[in-house]
Amino acid sequence: MQALSSPAQRYIHDYPSYDFIDYEKNQLQYFGTAEPMQGFYQKLDRLVYRGEGQINILHVGGSHIQAGIWSGTIRETLHSLHPGIAAGRGLVFPYRAAKTNTPYDYSVDYGGGWEGCRNVEKNKDCDLGVMGISVTTKRNDAWLKIELKENPIIDYSFTEAIVYHSTDAQSYCFDFPNDPQASIQTFADKGYSKITFTRALDTLHLQVKQTDSLQHYFTCYGFKLENNRSGIYYNAVGVNGADVPAYLRSPNFARDLQASPPDLVIFSIGINDALYPGFSAQAYKENYRELIRRIKTVSPHVAIIFTTNNDSYFKRRYVNPNGEKVKQAMAELSLQYNAAVWDMYSIMGGRGSIDTWVSARLAKTDKLHFSAEGYRVIGGLLASALVQDYEKHILTRARR
Known part of the structure; x- marks a missing residue:
């Protein structure tokens, strides 16, 4: 079996070349050893060469990731590398029920009245999990629906799902009107139920139902759409x-990961940590160390x-001086954890480069977020860096 498709077939998106992007820096850097990534690549070898196993990649961030375009571009690129490498869509959430934006590749509908809670709301006390967001209803006729949009290249239909939800005696039960015979196995101590559907679906339709007078609410923390394919x-x-x-x-962040332990975590958290002049690199590193400890x-x-921050402004008027500090902090964390660093800050041009990206319509005028095309560009760049690093592993393996 060929390891990967030819370079000409590798990427599903064609991107124009921009003279202000430093393509030579588009690579994974290691300030310690590459041992953990080599372990990940060995799992990828088994999948690519023998068609065996499932690999879980977790990409964590803020609004850059909630929009879904950056991560979605990487997902689709990786899934197009080789036949049979796409396992499924993975984690999704009914963001619209929480009155916030939904990723581009699925739609959300709901009924019955839901209240959202997010991990950025310090005044709320919510037992959040890995997705950092929840929706709660007190109505026994409430429902949630997530419909995957058709992908012309990759089949993301699912035959199984994980529902992360409240599991105490006061919590409503649920079923699936579009597949009444679906099997539901609940692991109350782990905070989720495993669903096996009778057929492949592209829509998850969860209907809350009351089966006991003690039940008076239901909280959803997210879904993972799965199938039994390798990938x-x-x-x-x-x-x-x-x-x-x-x-x-999010007190249940690590607990939720037990259902699908990650083989690779991509951290893109930092733009909101380092948005203002009072940024503390030491506190930033300590917070990351605690999050990594939990994982x-x-x-x-x-x-x-680790992906370094993009260049940015604060209050739209002042160049953010913290990009270099975050870059240095991530280099130090890379050394400590033998992690890789993808230096987006330098690749895009360093301090002040966000102005050029705005002029090229790759970033928004808030000088903080990217445009849709900008997110596709950085997604393609990171995917390319990851694939090229894996190809180095393949070449080293072939020489042995």
């Missing part, structure tokens, strides 16, 4: 405005990629 799950977790402490306020209780040998 890669690229799971994206993003909450608008989230910094690293926001994910530390390693579930996946002790997890591989990690």
Whole structure:
């Protein structure tokens, strides 16, 4: 079996070349050893060469990730690398029920009245999980619906799902009107139910139902759409405005990972940590260390990629001086955890480069977020860097 498709077939998106992007820097850097990433690549070898196993990638961030375009571009690129490498869509959430934006590749509908809670809301006390967001209803006729949009290249239909939800005696039960015979196995101590559908679906329709007078509410923390195929799950977790402490306020973050322990975590949290002049690199690193500690209780040998912040302004008027500080902090964390770093800050041109990206319509005029095309560009760049690093592993393996 060929390891990967030819370079001409590799990427599903064609991107124009921009003279202000430093393509020579578009690579993964290691300030320690590459041992954890090599372990990840060995799992990828088994999948690519023998068609064996499922791989879970977790990409965590703020609004850059909630929008779904950056992570979605990487997902689709990886899933197009080789026949049979796409396992399923992975983590999704009914964002619209929480009155916030939904990723581009699925739609959300709901009924019955839902109240959202996000990990950036410090005044709320919510037992949040890995997705950092929840929706709660007190109505026994409420429902949620997530419909995957058709992908012309990749089949993301699902035959199984994980529902992360409240599981105490006061919580409503649920079923699935579009597949009444679906099997539901609940693991109350782990905070989720495993669903096996009788046929492949592209729509998840959850209907709340009351089966006991004690039941008076239901909280949903997210879904993972699965099937029994080998392949890669690229799971994206993003909450608008989230910094690293926001994910530390999700007490069930690590518990939820037990259902699908990550083999690789991509950290893109930092733009909200370092948005203002009072940024503390030391506190930033300590917060990351605690988050990594929690993840390693579930996946002790997890591989990690840190993505440095994009260049930005604060208050739209002042160049943010903290991009270099975040870059240095991530280099130090890379050394400590033998993690990789993808230096977006330098690749896009360094300090002040956001102005050029705005002029090229790759970034928005808030000088903080990218445009849809900009997110596709950085997604393609990171995917390219990851694939090229894996190809180096393949060449080294072939020489042995």
